[in-house]
Amino acid sequence: MTKLVWDLEDLFPFDDFEKEYSEIEKQIGLTDCHFKEMNPDMSLEVFKNFLLFSEEISARILHLYYRAALEETADISSDNFRMLKNRVLDLDKNFSEKSRKIWHWIRGKEVSGKVLLDEKNANRLFGVLPALKDYLFHLRKTAPHILSDREEMILAEKDLSGISPLLELRNIIETGFEFEFKPSGQKARKIRTQAELLSYTHSSVRSEREAAYNALLEKYRDNISKFFTAYRGAVRDWSFEASLRNYTSSLDMRNSMNRIPGEAVKSLLEACRGNRFIYQEYFKIKASDLKIKNFQRHDIYAPVGEKVNEIPLDEGLELVLDVFKSFSPSFYKAAKEIVDMKHIDSEPQQNKQGGAFCASPGAGKAPYILLNYTGQPRDVLTLAHELGHGIHSLLAGNLPLSVMQAGLPLAETASTFSEMLVFEQLLKRTKSKEGRKSLYFQKMQDSFATVLRQAYFVLFEIEAHEALKKGLTPDGLSEIYYKLLVEEFGEGVKINEIFKYEWAYIPHIVNSPFYCYSYAFGELLSLALLAEYKREKQGFVPVMEEILSVGGSEDPVEILKSHSFDITKKDFWDKGFREIEQLFEGLKETLH
Template sequence: IQVRHYAEPISVRNLGNDIPDAVTDTLLSVSRKNNHLFQRYFTHKAKWLGLPKLRRYDIYAPLLEAEKEYDYNDSVQLVLDSFRDFSPVLADQARRVFVDGHIDAEVRPGKRGGAFCYGVLPGVSPWVLVNFANRARDVATLAHELGHAIHALMAFDHSVLTFHSSLPLAETASTFAEMLLTDRLLKAETDVAVRRDLLAGKIDDAYATVQRQAYFTLFEREAHRMVVENRSADEISAHYQANLAEQFGEAVEVADEFKWEWVSIPHIYHTPFYTYAYSFGQLLVLALYQMYRKEGKAFVPRYLKILSYGGSESPTRILTEAGIDIASPAFWQGGFDVIKGWIDELENLEA
C-alpha cells in the first residue's frame, strides 16, 4: 500500500470500484449518524416478538403475523404492473424474459435453490431462475431478478465487455424494482398484519444490507491499523465488540461471544473492504427512490439513463450525468429518510 502510494488500505478497493475515497468516507459517516433509526426499530421489534429486549440472535426473527399466499400468474402481473406504473419501458423489458421463455420459477425435486439472473450477451434476454413458493418474499425475489434483467437489457448497445454494471451499481435496478413492488403492495393492502410483515421485512433487509455492511467496513479500517501496530487478536476482537455496541446501543443485548463474529466473515480476508458496496448499492437505491417520490415522472428519464450505461462508465460519472451528487451527505441521508418513513409507518400501525 505504501509502495503504491495509496492513502489507506480501503483506497485499493475504492480504485477497483471507481469510487473516490471522499465518497466512501461520506457514505460511512452518514451511516454512522443513523444508528438511532435501527435502534428504535429493534426496540419495537422486541415488543412485537414478546421479548423484554431483543438479543443479537433475534434481530432477523420474522414477525410472521400473516400467512397470505400469492398465485404465481397473479404475481407476475403484479410485478409487471408495478414496473409499468413507473415506466412502460421497464415493464416491456421485463416482459421479454417471459416471451422468450427465459424464466424458470417452478419448485421441483432436484432443482437448485435460490435465485439469480444471468445476462449472457447484450440484447439477448437474460435467463432468470427463481423458486416461487407463493410467499410475499417470492414475489419480491421475482421483482428483484427481473430488475437485474432490465438492467442488462437497457445496456444492450454496449459491448459484451461493458454492458454488465459495475459492483457498486450492480443491485440498483434489482432493488429499485423491489421498491416499486413494495410501494404497490402497501398501497393496496388493508390487512394490518400483512402490512406490518411487509414493512418489517424491508427494514430487516435494510439493516442487513446497509448498516451491518457499513460497520464491517468501519471495523476493517480500524483492524488494518491495529494489525500494523502488532495488536493482538483479543484487542481486535475487543474493538469489534465496541463496534457492535455503537451499532446497537441499548436496544439489543449482544452476548460476549459476538466479539469473535468478525473471524467468520470471509470478505474480511479474501476481498477486503468489499462489504461497503452492499451499503452503497442499497442506500443509493433508497436515495434514488426518495428523489422519485419528490420529483415524480420527471425522475424517470434520469433513472433510465443510469441503467442504460451498464458498466461503460464509472459510477461517479454515471450518477453525475444524471444530476446526482454522491459526494453530498444530503443525498445519502435521503436513503435513510426512506427507512425512517417505514419505521414511522410501523409505529402508526401499532397505534
C-alpha cells in the same frame, strides 16, 4: 402457470459446446497477430479490429461459461457441468494471459519490443469506438497501479499458490463443522449443515434462536486461532498488494476497483454511522411488539406479525409486470422479453442452487434469472429485484460487452428500485393491519441487514487492518468487533459475549476485503433515487432510463452528478435514510 423453466438452448445448443470451445481456442491463438500490430502510429481500422476481436472472444467465452454454469446451478451435484465450467474458466485465463501485453500497452505501460503509446496517439485511437472511449481512458488512469507483465504474472501465480489455498483451507475447516443444537427444555441433537442451523435464528421459539447462535459461534470461538491466522494472512496479502500497486491504503485499492472516490465511501460510512439510531429505535419497537423485556442480539431476526397469504407465481408475476408497466414502458418491455424468452427458472428443486441471481450473457441474449419461488411476499420482491437487474442489462444491451454491465455505484440501482416499487404495491394490496405490519417488519429487517450491518463490517475492517499492522492477538481483534457491535445496536439490544467471535464467521471480510460497503451503497443510492421519483414522478423516468442505458460506459460518479446527484456528499446518502425513516413510520402506524 405453476412454474417457469428456462430454455438454455436459446443461449446456444449444448451439442455445439465442444465445437464452440475448439473454435474459441483457435481464435485466441490470433491474439499474437494483434500484438504485432500494436504501434502508436497504427491505423484506426487496425486498432478497431483488435477491440472488436477482444469483444467477440469475451462474448463467446461468456456464453460458453453460462451454458455450463447455468446447467450446474440447476443440478449442483453434477460433476460434468462443474468440469465444463472450469474448462471455460481456464480458457478465459488463457485469453487474459495472451492479451495482457496488449492491454499493458494500451494503458501506456512499457512493453518489451514496443514503442510506448503516447497521449496524443491514445487520444487519436481511443475514439474509434465511442462506447469504449471512457473505459479505455480509465484504463490509462489506472496505469500507476499496474505492474509489469512479468510482475502481474507472478502475482497471479502467487494468488493460486498462496492466498487461494489458505482461503480454501479456511472453507474446509468451516464446512467440516458439526453443530450441537440444544435449546432449553429440548433434547440436544446434532446438526450437520450451517444452512439448517441458521434457519433456527429466525425461529419463533426464543430458546431455539439463542441455541442456534450459541452452537454456531461456539465453533468459531473454539477455533479462533485458526480463523485469526486465515484472516491475518488475507489482510497481509491484501495490504501487500495495495502497497505494491502504490495505493494510499488497503481501502483505496477496493475503491479504485469500484471506480468510487474515497470521499464518497467516507461520506457513505459517516451517513450510516450517523443514522444508526433509526435501526436502534426499530429494535426497541420490535422488542416491545414481541413483549421481550431483555431483548438480545439473538432476537433481532425473530418473526413478527401474522403469516401473509401465499402469492402464486402467476399472480406475483402479474403484479410485478403491472408495476413496471405503470412506471415505464421500457421497464415493462424488457421484463416481458425475459419472461417470454423463457429465461427464468422459478421452482425449488432437489440439487438446485439456493437463492436467486440474474446472469447477463450480453451480445444480443436476454438475461437469465434463477429463483426459488415459494409464494412468500419476499419471493415476489426477489422476482422484482432480479428482473430489475435484467432490465438494466437490456437497457444497456446495445453497448460492447466490456462496458455493458454497470460498475458498483449503479449495479444495484434498477434492482433495488424495482423491488421498492413492488413493495409499495404489496402494501397497497394487503388490507389487514397485521399483514401490513408483517411486511414492514420484514422490510426493516432486510434494510438493517443490507445497510447498517454491512457498513459496520467495513468499519471493523478499517480498524482491523490498521491494528494488525501493529500486531494484534485474536482476543484483541474480537474486542474491536465487540466494541463496534455495542455501538451499532445501542442500549436497546444486549450483546452476549459469544458475539465477539462473529467476525470469524463473516466470509466477505476474508475473501473480498472492504467489499461489504457495496450493499449499503446500492441500497441507499436506490432509495435516494426513489425519493426523487416520488417528487418528480414521470419527469424522473427518462432520467432513470438514461442512467441505466449507459451501463459501465461512462464514469458513474459523473453520470450521477450530471443529474445533480453528488455521492461524495453525506447529504445525498441521508436522503436514502429519510426513505428508511418513512418505512419505520409506516411500521409504527400499524402498531396503533
